[in-house]
Amino acid sequence: MCAYKGDTDINTVIYYYSATGNSLYTARALQELLPEAELRYIPEALAEDSPSVNAECVGFVFPMHYFGLPLQVEEFLEKLTIYESPYTFAIATCGVPYWGRPFLDAEAILAKKNRKLHGKWYVRLVSNYIPYRDIAADWRISIRAWLAKRKIRKIADAVKNKEPHDTWQLLRKFCQRYHEDWRARQEKIDGVFQCDKEKCTSCGLCEKICPRGNIERPEGFPVWQHRCVECLGCLHICPVKAVDFGEVTKGRKRYRHKEIKVTELIKSGKSRG
Numbered sequence: 209m210c211a212y213k214g215d216t217d218i219n220t221v222i223y224y225y226s227a228t229g230n231s232l233y234t235a236r237a238l239q240e241l242l243p244e245a246e247l248r249y250i251p252e253a254l255a256e257d258s259p260s261v262n263a264e265c266v267g268f269v270f271p272m273h274y275f276g277l278p279l280q281v282e283e284f285l286e287k288l289t290i291y292e293s294p295y296t297f298a299i300a301t302c303g304v305p306y307w308g309r310p311f312l313d314a315e316a317i318l319a320k321k322n323r324k325l326h327g328k329w330y331v332r333l334v335s336n337y338i339p340y341r342d343i344a345a346d347w348r349i350s351i352r353a354w355l356a357k358r359k360i361r362k363i364a365d366a367v368k369n370k371e372p373h374d375t376w377q378l379l380r381k382f383c384q385r386y387h388e389d390w391r392a393r394q395e396k397i398d399g400v401f402q403c404d405k406e407k408c409t410s411c412g413l414c415e416k417i418c419p420r421g422n423i424e425r426p427e428g429f430p431v432w433q434h435r436c437v438e439c440l441g442c443l444h445i446c447p448v449k450a451v452d453f454g455e456v457t458k459g460r461k462r463y464r465h466k467e468i469k470v471t472e473l474i475k476s477g478k479s480r481g
């Protein structure tokens with residue numbers, strides 16, 4: 209068990225990134241199983257001039273995006289200074305585990321700071337990427353939630369005991385190309401978002417959840433500012449389904465992890481540049 213005290217009383221710091229709650233749920237479930245663990249929201253930490261951490265265990269929990277890291281997670285790992293960390297781990301929540309390279313990419317960044325990942329895990333929940341396909345059926349969501357709970361308990365035991373843990377990262381080259389093509393399209397990606405002004409109630413949730421401060425609402429409706437990282441928070445959070453990703457998401461379900469409230473997502477998702 210972690211006994212180290214850094215410059216605070218925190219043994220474990222878990223950084224998380226989450227648009228629809230899967231990663232927040234996972235990070236929080238883990239926090240509850242670990243002694244003296246603190247959660248920190250990555251876009252908030254990213255906004256600091258020089259983010260740093262001094263704890264015995266440091267973890268990162270994030271969704272897999274295009275077989276790799278979310279862009280703000282990548283940016284954060286580059287920026288973060290890790291003073292002490294005898295044990296560092298990462299968890300990628302996802303719809304389909306094993307195909308991808310999120311941990312390789314994270315380790316490439318950490319290696320520049322003489323750090324590595326001791327523990328790497330996928331936690332399979334539900335894919336929120338509805339431009340590709342609709343949200344899984346409820347029975348499938350329930351089974352995955354049950355399996356995820358079991359897996360998180362195992363991860364907590366491993367973290368407490370500082371056990372090394374590796375996992376598969378398949379089709380690495382293909383995944384790298386796919387991820388890089390995606391990154392190259394970033395500036396244009398939000399051109400595809402539409403707001404149905406007939407449905408929009410100007411509630412402002414889409415603006416509040418955006419981790420990039422990419423949504424302005426000069427007349428009440430969202431206007432995307434071309435700095436999108438495609439987390440899909442605005443698409444899923446809209447209570448009246450006024451936001452669509454082109455035509456393809458029309459009629460598809462929206463998703464939020466059932467144990468995570470909208471307020472928890474927007475509390476952490478105050479607009480940031």
Ligand SMILES: Cc1cc2nc3c(=O)[nH]c(=O)nc-3n(C[C@H](O)[C@H](O)[C@H](O)COP(=O)(O)O)c2cc1C
Binds near residue numbers: 308
């Ligand atoms: C832009 C984007 C790309 C995604 N790419 C993948 C992927 O390559 N593999 C996968 O299994 N899930 C993928 N997903 C699904 C998310 O990783 C998954 O739903 C995750 O658990 C969402 O976490 P969150 O609710 O914390 O945001 C993608 C989602 C988005 C928004």
Ligand code: SF4
Binds near residue numbers: 429451
């Ligand atoms: S969340 Fe939906 S209803 Fe609310 S302002 Fe945004 S688009 Fe309009």
Ligand code: SF4
Binds near residue numbers: 418420439441442
């Ligand atoms: S505009 Fe929407 S999809 Fe893009 S970063 Fe903001 S919340 Fe995420």
